[in-house]
Amino acid sequence: MKNMHLRNVSLLCLFIIGLLSCKTLENSKKSIESPNILWITIEDTSPQFIGCYGNKDASTPVIDQLAKEGVRFTNAFSTGTVCSPSRSAIITGVKTYKMGTGNHRSNYPVPEYIKGFPYYLQEAGYYTTNNSKTDYNVANMKAFTKEAWNESSNKAGWWNRETGQAFFAVFNYADSHQSRTMTESYEWYQKNVVAYLDESEMIGDNDFDMPPFYKDTPAMRKQVARVYNSIKLTDNKIGDLLDRLEKDGLRDNTIIVFYGDHGEGIPRGKTNGINLGYRVPFIISFPEKYKHLSPWGTGGVVTDELIEFTDLAPTMISLSGGRIPEHLEGRILMGKKRAPKADHLVLSSDRADNGIDMVRSVTNGRYVYSRNYMPFLPQSKYIRYVEIGEITQEMRKDLAENKLNPLQKSLFEERPPEYLFDIEKDLWETNNLANDPGHQKLLKQMRANLKKEILASRDVMFLPEYEIGILSKTTTPYEYRLDPKQYPLAEIYDAAALAGFRGANIAAKQAALLKDSNPIVRYWGILGLYAQNIDLKEKYASAISEVIRDSYPPVAITASAMAYRFLNNSEAEGILKSYIESENFELALMTINYLLYCDQKEPFIELVKAVRLKGSSPYKVKASCTDFLGILGIVENNTKFKQ
Template identity: 50%
Template sequence: MIPKLQVKIILSFLTILFFCLRAEAQQKPNILWVVIEDTSPQFIGCYGDKTAKTPNIDELAKKGVRFTNAFSTGTVCSPSRSTIITGARTFEMGTGNHRSQYPIPDFIAGFPTYLRKAGYYTSNNYKKDYNTSSQEKITKQAWDESSKTAGWWNRKSGQPFFAVFNFMGSHQSRTMTNPYDVYVKQVLDTLPKALQTGDNDFKVPPIFKDTPEMRHQLARIYNGISLTDYNIGKILNRLKKDNLMDSTIIFFYADHGEAMPKGKTNGIDLGHRVPFVVYFPEMYKNLSPFGTGGVVTDQLIDFADLAPTLLNLAGADVPAYMHGRNFLGKNSAPEAKQLLLSSDGSEGASNVMRTITNGKMSYSRAFMPFMPQMFYEKYFDFSDILQQMRKDFKNNSLSEIQKQMFETGTTEYLYDYDKDPWQTNNLAKDPRYKNLIEKMREDLKDSIIKNKDVMFLPGYELDQVSKNTTPYEFRLNTKDYPIADIYKAASLSGIKTETALKQQLALLHHANKIVRYWAALGLKSQGSKLQNYKKEILNSSNDSYMPVRIILASICYDHFLNQQAKQILIKTLSLAEEEKLQLLTLQMLIYQQNNKEFIPNVEELLAQKSTKPEAREVSELFLYVVKGTPLHYTTFW
């Protein structure tokens, strides 16, 4: 029999050991991510929308920290997610264009890889979409499990977890693209009546015409987000049931801005700004530098900050290639004064835009302003809402504000988010903001050059580079990629002065082919002034670099009806083995005056079995734009 004194000593020892082990466990919090699709803060209750039915998100904000200046690093799904998973920005890796498949260096891993090494169980349920040919490698390294059944419940007893859940209810397929009857099955049939929003229950944003038809479509946004919130509630309830709420930090955010015209894929603030909330249980309140309990912060964060922040919370080292900052924990980094954001197009269409934001004021630069903000994309143009808006635009029944997204693109945008959350008043030419514009313009240039932004390469060149190296590594060689010279040429795009035009003409003779590419693209925006320089342009039109030759051929036939140029465009359309050249040609033709003449050639392209999927999609889009051929229906997601 053990003496009472010894029993007391043993019990005291066990008690101390228990608290020591508990304290050690508390150093590694559980982390839950609830990620929703395609949503702007304007449609969330805790951000001020009284119509929104988002009680679960609102409750997290009420108890946690709500960020008012959180931004995605891309304005469409896969580019954003490539930065989220790696901690490296798209303009470093070459992952900026939606649905591209370029490799990334072996030393760049999905950040959950480092969490696993730190003892975490990592699960992903279940979307990946990392926009790189390295996706399989990333998935294998990053996740203990990535599937529709993945969750913290499959970890070892007592093991800290990092669990991601992606919710599709607010995805563009539900809120905009899929036909209405499909939306009913995907959303309304699974959403309780009490959580549904009717067509007349909300205020129509000023960028949309207030009609019954538009309201019928816009209600889909509210219901899709409400369904997402409803499903978030189910995950939170399971967390509570498993007695994990008091040991789990919860992140809520959207992968980019709202999937509506002028939002998703658009490189302005509206495409980048996202709702973002972090909930800290009592056990980990000390890890919030902001406090908790409904705190609101205007601190700037973007998706490149997520990986280093989570690694810091887990006590893991942050790799040198992650250039984001840690914004949580005891050793959080100093606040950012401004962010550089990027948008590079989608579905075979390049549309390079860059944004500098300080949270309140956002300056965006369009480098291909021959296209409008609402450039043609099959995935968007299939939708009833956009077809209705294009019809209203054609019939001149939209207001000046509502027309903006369909008119020929503007070179610079400046928006005051606090006063103008729907970005209807472009302040770029307002003399009161002259000094601010000049500073942000210079900051943008410096940031692009400093980061060696590789997305100033055309898609064709990214393909060529990727045969021997990665875009990430290629951009570091200033001899092969003189970004300062390239940016100088690109920055002339949209500047419609004689001086700029003559500079572009001179740059058509530059030794670097990418400089010539941007000189040619810039001329695409010069319009009727090109008639005065017919001889100079024709003399440069037989460039040895095919992307330059294609762009100049488009200009020469569009403005001069040059028959040799027409033949170059026709021949390029037939190059089945060079899909990127076909895509560039189709993009040039879509925004060309005499494009109807190429209908037979595009129809022939579609008829060829050898035509690759993306070229097929954009060919269908061309015929829809030029001929009015209905787009082939596909149920997305």
């Protein structure tokens, strides 16, 4: 009996080994037959600065050639408008407002079962590499990254795979990043961009058309030229990569995907929830062997099909023949499992560095609708990484000297609650159609599309970041949002939907919300009152004064900021001071952000100085403190901290 048992165990082991061997052979065969996939990701770039998208002043011959050979997308959009939310959506395939990853470099936990999508390509036998930026905006990013990639480093590439193994390789180019186009000094730009271009390749200060929201002066042209030359250097480096692919004999077996990670890194672009922040250049080039996979055709085809970054994960997994997990809800764009086209997309933009914000947008490609939930913040809100740019300093100088026209000045003024731009007729978004009688039907449809998506997705970003930080200690925002008892979103959304709109009837509703038992509803009530006209703030001064000591800190801070700035409430000053030095840095950041736009800063100067120098203060709080002091001329404008 013992021998028979051992024999049965041996046969079972052989059977299991056989199955594993078959699986290995299957993956090996699949790898040989499946396409290689090369991703070329560039940073902070909008399509209107690329030659093949119609800019005759740009010099991007390598990118243009990819478009000539392949498919150029005119309606491709990032999910966020700054690096880490955008890259979170790419790597997880999940919307940031579901995952809780909308706030830049917040690094909150995600469910263990949500992997970086290259993990599933590895399962299908692919060799996956990333060279080399991650910035995925999730907790435990080191382990998350290690699981997603066979190799993630500045030396990673297809060259370390097994013979015959298909690869998925990502190369990230930072040469078009905001640091090159505006943030670092002009001298730094000359050493790190200009020095690597031949004189014949340089785009001069007068060799392009200025966007109309910038004042057309020599000083501004000097800065905007940086955009063109930084993209030119990027294009050169992409050419070097493609030369290596060709040299290694892989071009004929490789699908090439080129795109920008979000909009252009200039004032009013990156970090703003408008078309210039969301829309990206996007090109796919198919070799002859895999042209059948393209539903659009090849050879210079242009498509207006709507795509966004959460479509990429399921599409790549499908191309590899891998299993697509249930949490991926993006579209499969190509191949036998191609999904139906989308008729609209919902996008989002939240906090960027120290600049708090919340925008939700809907686009059908031609029109972009944006809902500003914090309209009292301008498009050029205070963000330290933007403020140190010479272009921003020049703009603020012209503003102070009253040299800007109404459009240019509007970048520094409060926003309306809604934008509606016709991109086909108004590429630079200069004419807001939200109040235009001829566009009300479209406006209502886009409002309805937005509400439907917010409620269906259970957008967790309607919680203050303070709340997300607390709940993330015991669960994930992604999972928390799914419980309607702990997160009654319908009730919260009804309150938030009022924010930004003005009028006596709306203000009355917002004032009534201040007595609600749900603190998040009270938060949206007071936030809505903050955006009301001064006469309505004064009308509800008593109600506002009652909640400056609310038990929920975001309510108390917002009420106190309003009471101090607009209502001459002396008690509010002390409350704001207590929150500036709070050990909860989300509360400190919220408080300082309100005071950035307040004229009476003097009582807070010494406290802000102390918080700025406090060793435990994170970058975003130090940065906000520096902006506060910089407005008063106490800290030099070029002061910055390591991000």
